Amino acid sequence: MIRANVVLRRQTALKGERKKLMTAAVGIVLVCHIVLVYSWYTSEAIWKPLLLLPPRKIPKFWEAIFTIVVNDVMVRQAGMAVKCVLLLTCKSTRGRHFRKQGQLLTAVEYLLLLVRALIPGPVWYRFFLNKEYGNVFSSLTTGLYLTFKLTSVFSKVREFIGAVGLVTRCEVQYGSAASSDEVLAAGDMCAICQEKMHSPISLRCKHIFCEDCVSEWFERERTCPLCRAVVKFANFRSFADGRTSLLPQIF
Structure with missing residues (x-):
């Protein structure tokens, strides 16, 4: 996955000299790997958190971690595959087409961050409902976790809406x-x-x-290249370079 991330960033930077065959190959490999993993774990129904469904039984701590990590990795790989499609279909030209491509890549990444924030919820919800630790402790930890999770999800929703807003607007933000x-x-x-x-x-x-x-x-800076005046055009990070966040979302 790290290698695929590097290739995507490199192909994004190449623009008109982009190697479409390599980009397509990366996308195909990622999709095949996703299908293979979920086919292998069919009996465990490891895909349930993708639909915000909790596990059938209360998972052990390491089982919860494993389920979340697998789905988190698969979602990131699916996002990379979508980015490969964008790079293959977007015009590799200068100006507004390049800007629109960057906005689409950014919107995809913020959608990924939102989905990845949702995945651990059902798993930890079922885990914290374990009555073996006592009803009071179980209720307290569940309530605290849901409060934390809702706050995080609302933040991700706002960021995603902002990224989609940039795609739908025609004007340049800076x-x-x-x-x-x-x-x-x-x-x-x-x-x-x-x-x-x-x-x-x-x-x-x-x-x-x-x-x-x-x-x-402006993918790297927030000031004018000449006078260094601050140019505010977005209050969140841009992922126009095609990168995917590799930091795992565990909780």
């Missing part, structure tokens, strides 16, 4: 399209790529850059 007069006044030369402007974007500080160049810049 500026606006520059007019021909503004481009001429700026010299028609992008300070980032040192080439003629392509789909020029005027930031709020009035500096103008290629949309492609400045989109990549």
Whole structure:
């Protein structure tokens, strides 16, 4: 999975030089692995947390961990497969197509984070209902966990809605399209790529850059490349580089 994550980031960065065969191969391998794993554990119904269904019996601690980790890994791999499809279908061109691709990749990642936050809920809910530890302790831990989980899920829902909002909006979040007069006044030369402007974007500080160049810049930075003025365009992380969060979601 780590290797697939590296390949996806590399293919995303290649843009027009992207190797579609390699991208497709990664997606196919990921899907085959998911099918193989769930086929292997059919009798254990390990897939139930994906439908927010608790296990049939109260799991032991390590059984709960195993169930959650397996589903968490499979969901991440499914997300990577979806990203492979996006990279194969999105136009590998400059400007708005590149920006839209980044927004879609970001939306997919936030959907993954939301789903991964939901998966442990049914498993730990059933685990904490174990009456062997006493009714009071069981009720207390269950209530505390559900409170923590609902808070986390609501946060993930807000982030996902924000990411989807960026996809549906047409305007650039960190500026606006520059007019021909503004481009001429700026010299028609992008300070980032040192080439003629392509789909020029005027930031709020009035500096103008290629949309492609400045989109990549704002994947890492939050300030203008020239004057370092803070440009606020989103209050959450971008996953436009195609990466998938590898930090496991256990609770």
